[in-house]
Amino acid sequence: MSNLTLQPQTLPSAVSNHTLCRLLWRQGKLWVLPPATSTRQIALPALAHPKWFQLCLERSKTMAVVIDPNLGSEVINFWAEACEKAGKPLYLRLPTTRTLPNKKNVWAWRTKCLVERLVGLVLLVLLSPLMLVFASGLMLQDGGPACNRHWCIGQRGRVFRMAQFRRESLLTGQKTRLGQWLELSRLDRLPRLVNVVRGEMALIGTKPWIVEEAIKVPPEFQFCLNALPGTVGPRPLGLNIPTLDIRAICQQEVAYLKNWTLWRDSQTGLLAVVQMLTGQEGN
Numbered sequence: 001m002s003n004l005t006l007q008p009q010t011l012p013s014a015v016s017n018h019t020l021c022r023l024l025w026r027q028g029k030l031w032v033l034p035p036a037t038s039t040r041q042i043a044l045p046a047l048a049h050p051k052w053f054q055l056c057l058e059r060s061k062t063m064a065v066v067i068d069p070n071l072g073s074e075v076i077n078f079w080a081e082a083c084e085k086a087g088k089p090l091y092l093r094l095p096t097t098r099t100l101p102n103k104k105n106v107w108a109w110r111t112k113c114l115v116e117r118l119v120g121l122v123l124l125v126l127l128s129p130l131m132l133v134f135a136s137g138l139m140l141q142d143g144g145p146a147c148n149r150h151w152c153i154g155q156r157g158r159v160f161r162m163a164q165f166r167r168e169s170l171l172t173g174q175k176t177r178l179g180q181w182l183e184l185s186r187l188d189r190l191p192r193l194v195n196v197v198r199g200e201m202a203l204i205g206t207k208p209w210i211v212e213e214a215i216k217v218p219p220e221f222q223f224c225l226n227a228l229p230g231t232v233g234p235r236p237l238g239l240n241i242p243t244l245d246i247r248a249i250c251q252q253e254v255a256y257l258k259n260w261t262l263w264r265d266s267q268t269g270l271l272a273v274v275q276m277l278t279g280q281e282g283n
Contacts, residue, residue: 021071025062031093032067032079050082057086066157068093069222073212080151080159080211092157092214097223101260102155108262113228116203120196131190134165137178144170147191150210155228160200162208163191186272192231204265204272205230206253213246221250227257232272 024031057065065083067076069092076092083090102109135146145166152162165188167179175183182188192208195201201208208229209217217225233256 028063030062030065032065032071034068034070054082054085057082057088062088064089064091066091066093069215073215076211077151090159092153092159092225094157094225095223097226100227100257112262112265113202117197117199120193120203124193124197127190134182138166141176142170152208152210152229153214153225154200156226162195164188165191189231196231202228202230204268205233206256207233207249216246217250218247224250224253224257233268
């Protein structure tokens with residue numbers, strides 16, 4: 001276990017504010033932890049050069065990387081980028097729990113995951129022409145990408161990319177007509193079907209916490225981040241953190257996970273379809 005010094009002059013400016021971390025190798029995993037109180041420091045030049053750092057990860061025997069949320073969103077995103085390029089899974093360090101549905105209702109949960117992945121695949125195939133039309137329209141508006149991609153926290157704390165159609169103009173920063181309509185109709189979430197097919201998300205589930213939000217979750221609720229997030233669910237949804245009451249959302253997440261049943265998820269799915277067709281406000 002070693003304290004490691006990052007070289008701030010060569011790192012991205014946001015990441016350079018966090019100059020120390022502690023690495024611990026255990027059971028084939030690399031743990032990235034906040035610095036110890038000890039004044040002894042060991043410089044690791046590889047962390048100062050992203051390409052060199054990526055090469056080190058690729059050649060290492062590390063099977064996965066686990067990072068502490070207290071290191072901040074900039075550092076987590078930095079490691080997420082490097083791990084993605086190196087082909088190493090990254091997990092957020094979270095408290096373990098056996099109260100989640102996949103632990104309490106094993107067979108019902110496996111049925112849910114299998115059915116939803118199959119449904120997600122069918123929807124992705126059927127809706128791909130419509131998604132292509134939306135993507136073309138968004139790109140023609142200002143020449144920017146059709147989707148925004150966020151680092152999110154998935155089941156067991158795994159960090160993954162979640163995409164959704166872009167709603168804001170790159171030129172003005174304001175919502176476009178198409179983006180506003182996609183948000184109102186909830187069709188901006190259609191790219192998440194790719195995550196569903198990959199098993200990174202469910203059709204119905206907890207909030208997909210982006211990294212910037214996840215690090216703000218109070219410690220007593222962090223176990224909820226272990227749950228499989230959903231494209232829709234019984235909670236307020238948004239990516240604008242200043243407008244969210246995190247504690248209230250977490251309390252809703254706990255209630256959802258505590259009372260989860262396959263039947264409740266089916267009802268939520270039907271309600272989401274009705275709200276989408278009628279244009280009502282919902283999850």
